[in-house]
Every structure is written in structure tokens, then in C-alpha cells.
Amino acid sequence: MLATLGKRLVTVIPTLIGVVIVTFLLTRVLPGDPAVYFAGPAATPQSIADIRKSLGLDRPLPEQFARYVNDLAHGNLGNSLSTGRPVATEITSRLPASAELTLLGLTLSLVIALPLGILAAVKQGSWIDHTCRIVATAGVSLPVFFTGLLLVYVFYFQLGWSPAPIGRLDAFATAPPQITGFYLLDSLFTGNFETFRAAFSQLILPALTLGIFSLAPITRMTRASMLAVLASDFVRTARASGLDNRTVILTYAFRNAMLPVVTTLGMVFSFLLGANVLVEKVFAWPGIGSYAVEALLQSDFAPVQGFVLTMAVLYVALNLLIDMLYGVIDPRVRLEG
């Protein structure tokens, strides 16, 4: 297992190099002068020239790249223009908010999508199957920001069940002491159930929005992969040996059907991390997505660059995790490694 991990880690290196090069190129080579971006809209030619010098933009490209990589190695993503704070600090402090939202969204989606997909495959042609098909087709067509707004309208304005979409906590609650940075976990660890309730009620709508968004691909893949596995010989053999339906479906079929589903998760994460930005905007969620959007609108480029890099590195790490999961589910993958 360790050898597999090592080998897989080696294959990550070229990808990471590519990611770093692209984020570097985004600022340096494309049309437009980064010094002008960094100087902001009220810049004079003199201040632009100063910034060009202080950023090292008057140096040759390879040297600039070396500097950029060196900065990255020291965890330095530059400073934001509008707040003056280091981008790395800001992103680290906001990352837990985004991670909590995305993970809960994915969990909600898995909890609904897996049973729905399995049932649709087991009872092919039944109403569950049709529901599954509608979910899969409608789900991919829903713009995620639109779903979010609809949920806000129904659950906040019409029903009054959920609080106003104004971030992680309402004005009356205080944030729990930081342990993991996830409000739900932190408030549980400190036994503060009032805060847990407040944080949960703020979190549930945005998480549900993300969940609905990722429901379609997971359901579709679970159904298709279960159908393929249920038609295979070993399932027939298991049934012929007199195993009960439950064991056949959950122990034999499901574990094998999981492999393509786990592969799909890679794509789902790509969509989720992007959708996260939109959902954070709708719910005024103080995560890294809304940080990047604010910076984007002010042409404050360092935060955007840091954000794109962080997201890409996260995504590469998630894909690595998925590959590891693959090995856990399927012993054959482990042996090959």
C-alpha cells in the first residue's frame, strides 16, 4: 500500500508543476500588464514602474518564475491590494468555511444519491427508476445559483424555517473556539449546542444547494454501474448459492459497483469546487470563493491567483485521495501497484 502511495505521489509531481506554471502564466504572459493590475485603477506611470521593479517584473521570465516558486515554497502568495493582508493568511482562515460547506454538501448528496441509484437499478422500470431518471436529467440543468435562490425563497421567505442567508452564524451567536475550524464540529467538541444549532441552520441550505447540484452525476453513475454489476456472473452465482437478496446487493454487488462511482467523484469534485464559489456568493458565505469574487471585481489579482492555485492543489489532493480509496475498495488495484 505504501509503495502504491509513493508511486502515485510521484505521478502527482508533473501535474503540480503544470498547475504552478499555469497560475504563473495567468499573470505574466497573457496580454495585460500585471504591474497595472497590482497597482490598481488609480495608478500613475511612476507608481506602475515602481511596482514593476518591486515585483521583479523587469527581470527575465525564467528568473521571475524562480522567484514565484521560491515564494510559494515559503508559503507566500503575495498581498491583497484592497486589505493589504497576506493572501495566504486570508485563504487559510477562510478555507474551513468552504471545506465545511462542500463536505456537508457532498455527504448530503451521497446519502440521497447512493440509495436512490441502487434502488433504481434493483427495481428497474419502477417509479423509483423514473424518479432517478428525472433527478439525473433535471439536476444537470439546474444552475446552482438558481437552486440556491429558490431554496432561500421557499425556506426563508415563504416558510420562515431557515435564517436569512447572511453567512455562517447570525448576529446573535458567537463563533465557537477554533479547533478544526468547522463550526459544527467545534461547537460539538465544546458542548455548545446552542451554537451548533445556529451554525447548522445557517449551513443546511447552502449545503443542500451543493448536494442537489452533485446529486445528478452520482445517481446516474450508481444506477448504471449497479445495473452492469447485477447482470454479471458472480451475482448470478451468489443468488444461485441461495444468499439472500440483501447480502447479494449490498455486499456483493454494491462494493463492485462502487468503483466507477468513486471515479465519478473526481469529476463531481471539480464541479463542486466551482459551484462552491457561486453558492458562497448567494449565501454570503465567508469562504475562499467569495474572497476571490470580491477580489476579482476590484481587479485585485494576488488573491485570485492564490485562490486558483489553492483550489487546483486541493483538487489534485482530492484526486489522489480518490485513487487511494480505489485501492481500499478493490484489492486488485493494490496488488497491481
Place this chain on the structure above:
Amino acid sequence: MTETTLNASAATALKPARNSIFSHAKYVIAENPVTGLAFALFALIALAALIGPYIVPHDPLASDTAASLKPPTFAHWFGTDQLGRDIFSRVVVATRLDFIIALASVALVFVAGGFAGIAAGFFGGWTDRIVGRISDTIMAFPLFVLAMGIVAALGNTVTNIVIATAIINFPLYVRVARAEANVRRDAGFVQAARLSGNGDFRILLMHILPNIMPIMMVQISLTMGYAILNAAGLSFIGLGVKPPTPEWGIMVAEGAANIISGEWWIALFPGAALMIAVFCFNLLGDGLRDLVDPQRRT
């Protein structure tokens, strides 16, 4: 006299082939009536994009503060927004812009990604490695995030939204074109073409490209919906299209603030238009795939 008989017999000989395409299309549509619906929706969207600006009841930019934030009435079918602009007119007029953004980006990626993919599949070797490395690097980013970064770097304009949307779709087109070209690389008709003295590029363009067109058309239809969603998402966060231009994403963003005070119609109608357009293209893609590639029918 003999000529006409010849022509007539040629026509009768051709007829069954033509018929079988139509009957196959009819069969596919009959089996899945939703595809018929998708074609009807597509016609509606195309019509709105073509003649929408000339038939709308109100000027999409004309504000009327006396009639602001009115719910749907007979005069304003979809109500009015905070500046008193008619939402129905704005939704219809916006169709053209959204449609053009999606179409332009898909056309761009079709040419760039399609050609790179065919070349990679046909030549293999270094071409394949370089094209593969480029698409792998694009795929290493969450796609919407990369699009944000590209628009931020290139500048905040509609053209750059088109370019960003094309770039994030590039790997999809490369993958399909590469696989299809790779299969046909040593096919009989390619060898025959080479034997008759065609050069590599001529074979690529005149022999391989026409053969993979059907599959690429399916890919175009499937990614149109995604392109519309992506462009609308970018303009929702304030990139590209500037107010007061009517565009679905930005209209939903304008209505977002009013949702919590109960004015649902401002965001609902453009959002629904967006949803229907994407839904239509997804169904159309599935329908086209059923026609072109029966093996993958679900």
C-alpha cells in the same frame, strides 16, 4: 429518354436510404418523445435569439420607476425589476446574447480541440504527448475556477468569457476526437487514401474529420448546455457582461437581493429561461447520441 429512366432508377435506388434515416429518426423520437420536445424547445430558443429583439412588447432597457418591482400582470407578463424594466422583454432579448456566447465558445473549442484531438490520435508520438499534457493540465483545475482565473487574467469582457469557456471544454473535445481518430488511423479507407497519394493533412481533413463529425456534433450539443451554464455563472458573479445589458446570469444576480424580501419574479424568470435552455441542449445531446451512436443508448 434513357437518361431520365436512369435518373429515375437512381432516385428509387436512393430513396430507401433516405427513408431509413428518416424512419430511424422517427423511431428514436417515437421511442423517446422527450427528444421531440427538445427539438421543439430548441426551435423556440433559436426563434427568440433570431427575432426576439424585434417582437418584445417593451424596450428591455427602458426604466419606469413608477412601475418598479411589480409582480407579473397582463401588461408585464413576468413583472418588472427594481428599475421598472419589463422582465419578459429582457428575458427574451437576453436569449441572443447567451446563445451567441455559448455558440461562439463551442465553435472555438470545436475547431481547436477537435483539430488537436484528431492530430493527437492520428499522429500519436510527440503530438499526442503534448496535446495530452495540455489537456491534463487543464483538467487538474476545477473547471469553473480556471475559467474565473482566465477571465481575471485576460480582462473582464464578453470575448474573454467565450475564450475561457472554450478552454475549459478543450479536454472533452480532445478526448473524443483523439479516440475516434485513433480508431480510424489504420482503417481501410485511410490506407486507400494514402495509397492514392493523399498527404497526412489532407487525410485528416478530408477523410477522418467527416467520419467523426457525427460524434463531434453530439459532443457540441452536450457541451452547449454546459457552456451556457458556465457563462451565466461567470456573469452571475459579475464577470463579463455589464449591466444594464440583459443576460440571464446577471439578471438572476440582480434579482438575488430581492429574493429575501419576497420579489421572486425578478430572479425566477431569467433563471427558469436558463434552466430550460440547458435542459433543452442536454436532451438534444442525448437524442442526437441515440441517433448517431445507438450502442450508448441508455
